Amino acid sequence: MTFQTKIADPALRMRAAWAEAVCFALAHSHPIDGAAICAAYLETAETGGPLLGDPFGLVVGDARLWAASAPPHELAAYTLAGLERLPKSQLSTGTRKTAFMAIWRSFNDHDRAAFLCAVRGANYGRE
Structure with a gap:
């Protein structure tokens, strides 16, 4: 007997059954696959920024506060x-694209053009 049979509310009983199924699937998945599934889910469930499993925004808030006060050499070291x-x-690819766009926006037009030329030159003949 599973725990959800003791729940009177049918909607809650269904939620409990789905949660139990998710736990079973994750327990029987390869750890890398399970981590990827969890990370992808957290990205779809987040609101107000890239929380990645930080429901109260404490990690993101702390990171922003630290980044605002960090000396440039520390900021560069941790970012790199x-x-x-x-x-x-x-x-996910979406999160990596968000990180790339944050860096891209920091470039001026000249640096963006130079970067694109360098990338096109490095891939010349492979397109």
């Missing part, structure tokens, strides 16, 4: 370390 880790993380 995070960007190096990004491809190995379980973050």
Whole structure:
């Protein structure tokens, strides 16, 4: 017998059954797949910014406060370390695009054009 049979409200009983099914599926998934599924779900469930499982916004708020007061060398060091880790993380393409756009917006028009030329030159003949 499962725990949801003790719930009188049919809607809550259905929610409990779905939650139990999700737990079963995650428990029987490869850890990498389970992490990717959870990260993707959290991205769709978030509101007001890239919370990634921080329902009260404390991590994001703390990060913004720290970034606003960090000296440039620390800000660059932590940002670069995070960007190096990004491809190995379980973050979705959408989240990685958001990070890229934040960097892109920091470039002026001249730097954007130079970057595009460099990328096109590096990929010349592969298109």
